[in-house]
Amino acid sequence: MSLRKKISNTVKKQQFRPGWLGVLVNPFYFTRHEIHRHISRLAPSLKGKILDIGCGEKPYRALFQNVTDYIGMEFDTLDNRNRSAADIFYTGGEFPFPDNSFESAIATEVLEHIFNPDQFLGEINRVLKPGGKLLLTCPFVWDEHSQPLDYARYSSFGLTHLIQKHGFKIIQFTKTATDIRVLFQLASGYVYKTIPFKKYLVRLCFYLVLTFPITVLGIFLSLVLPKNPNLYLNNIVLAEK
Numbered sequence: 001m002s003l004r005k006k007i008s009n010t011v012k013k014q015q016f017r018p019g020w021l022g023v024l025v026n027p028f029y030f031t032r033h034e035i036h037r038h039i040s041r042l043a044p045s046l047k048g049k050i051l052d053i054g055c056g057e058k059p060y061r062a063l064f065q066n067v068t069d070y071i072g073m074e075f076d077t078l079d080n081r082n083r084s085a086a087d088i089f090y091t092g093g094e095f096p097f098p099d100n101s102f103e104s105a106i107a108t109e110v111l112e113h114i115f116n117p118d119q120f121l122g123e124i125n126r127v128l129k130p131g132g133k134l135l136l137t138c139p140f141v142w143d144e145h146s147q148p149l150d151y152a153r154y155s156s157f158g159l160t161h162l163i164q165k166h167g168f169k170i171i172q173f174t175k176t177a178t179d180i181r182v183l184f185q186l187a188s189g190y191v192y193k194t195i196p197f198k199k200y201l202v203r204l205c206f207y208l209v210l211t212f213p214i215t216v217l218g219i220f221l222s223l224v225l226p227k228n229p230n231l232y233l234n235n236i237v238l239a240e241k
Contacts, residue, residue: 008200016059023219025204027192027211030185030218031233034176035108035137038236039063042172045238046133048103051095053124054110058085067104093119100129109234111138111159113149121166128241134168136237140175141182143189159235168239175232180225182233184218 014022018033026032043063050064055072064070073095074086081089090096105124114120124134138159144150154162156175163170177185188211195206 007204011204023215024212025207027188027207028185029188029211029215030177030181031139031142035234035236036060038174038176039106039108039135039137042135042236042238045171046104046106046135049101050104050106051097051102051127053105053107054113055086056084060106060108064106071102093123095123095127097127099126101127102132103129104133104135106135108135108137109139111136111154112152113146115151117152117162118166121162121168125167125241130241132241133171134163134237134239134241136163136239137234139234141186141231141233143186143193154235156235159237163237163239168241170237170239172236172238174236175229175234176236177222177233178229178231179222179227181218181222182231184214184221185233188214188218 010021011025014026015028016032017036018026018029022029022033039060040063043060044066046064047066047068049069050067050071052058052061052070052072055074058070058072061070071088072084072086073088073090074080074084076089076091080086088096105128107124111117111120128134138154140153140155142153156173160170160173191210191214192207195203195210197203197206
């Protein structure tokens, strides 16, 4: 295996489950670290047969130890068929499952890419059994991404209304990084998006030089400056049908 491939694999492991090395190489450290931390905390609440909606490469699969069957579903595109770990592909609209098929469902950073959230949440409710759990995350403060398939940002009030409207009771609602880390995450994301170099190793060197000090300073200042619960990175919701 080439040195570039080894480095690439190491960096990839730090993207969704960032540890101390993620501070160095993950420009989205604050967002990804908080999402992983809260999914880890809530994962034991999900049991039985689970549907991972918009699963990608199933980065959180290992966290769900109480499930009997883990089904990943993705939107049917050539890119998703080539790169995702999905078991089922669908073309939007109705999910390809009968009513009451699952005890649990997870949708991480997917809702903002859904143009019709009412239909989407209605389908999740339909395929969940009564009492089934939904773990959902979506951003509040973030730039446009996966363009042009980026349609919305949800405040805690808007998301609460939307989830309850579709037959769910919210068990826990968490806002992540309710402090100065929000601004430092935006700064790090800005650097990531504006680095002009295309070669992977050159870009990685710039991450180390530019985003590492931003992340470290954000960590330190978050410990000494006051929190602001009205400005945060992500919504994390555990709900029950």
